[in-house]
Amino acid sequence: AQSVTQPDIHITVSEGASLELRCNYSYGATPYLFWYVQSPGQGLQLLLKYFSGDTLVQGIKGFEAEFKRSQSSFNLRKPSVHWSDAAEYFCAVGAPMGQGAQKLVFGQGTRLTINP
Amino acid sequence: GAGVSQSPSNKVTEKGKDVELRCDPISGHTALYWYRQRLGQGLEFLIYFQGNSAPDKSGLPSDRFSAERTGESVSTLTIQRTQQEDSAVYLCASSRRTSGDLRYFGPGTRLTVT
Numbered sequence: 001a002q003s004v005t006q007p008d009i010h011i012t013v014s015e016g017a018s019l020e021l022r023c024n025y026s027y028g029a030t031p032y033l034f035w036y037v038q039s040p041g042q043g044l045q046l047l048l049k050y051f052s053g054d055t056l057v058q059g060i061k062g063f064e065a066e067f068k069r070s071q072s073s074f075n076l077r078k079p080s081v082h083w084s085d086a087a088e089y090f091c092a093v094g095a096p097m098g099q100g101a102q103k104l105v106f107g108q109g110t111r112l113t114i115n116p
Numbered sequence: 117g118a119g120v121s122q123s124p125s126n127k128v129t130e131k132g133k134d135v136e137l138r139c140d141p142i143s144g145h146t147a148l149y150w151y152r153q154r155l156g157q158g159l160e161f162l163i164y165f166q167g168n169s170a171p172d173k174s175g176l177p178s179d180r181f182s183a184e185r186t187g188e189s190v191s192t193l194t195i196q197r198t199q200q201e202d203s204a205v206y207l208c209a210s211s212r213r214t215s216g217d218l219r220y221f222g223p224g225t226r227l228t229v230t
Binding site: 044046 | 119
């Protein structure tokens with residue numbers, strides 16, 4: 001069965017600093033990988049996804065993630081964070097269920113705090 | 117509507133009572149998912165509906181949990197004889213059949229069992 005590990009429960013960075021959130025997955029086949037962001041009082045929003053092809057994927061809000069099969073990782077990065085990036089970030093791995101559906105398995109999340 | 121909506125936004129209930137949570141997916145989205153998010157945890161898959169196919173109920177934690185969906189519209193998640201461990205945020209998501217990703221989540225229903 002697939003699983004996702006986000007080793008860092010809470011990360012604090014200064015505004016303008018670079019960011020990397022770690023994600024490791026376990027899945028037997030080529031995974032579908034996702035990063036979501038959950039801001040306080042807001043629903044989950046898809047940041048980016050990897051299905052195949054280029055292993056460096058670009059997402060919204062200036063985020064990117066790199067799929068590394070050898071390390072079973074899909075780390076999320078941003079070169080310069082903004083105070084509005086403070087939120088909870090979830091990595092997820094998807095297993096196709098047929099008919100275009102995904103049974104997503106989520107990590108426990110990483111809470112990002114931004115210092116002014 | 118413009119997005120996935122869920123009601124109520126908050127529900128407080130006494131242990132042992134039944135509750136019903138509602139999800140209105142985006143019009144035209146054939147796939148609908150329910151997830152549970154306990155405090156400080158990631159999302160747990162509960163159930164998946166795709167059109168008129170039999171739902172995938174593999175994530176339902178016990179027989180106290182059930183869900184229904186009429187065609188490609190509203191879905192209800194029912195929890196019978198609620199327990200304190202059922203306290204969580206229940207999230208609904210919908211997608212087009214071929215999108216392959218869960219782009220649209222609702223705001224969730226926060227359930228508190230006292």
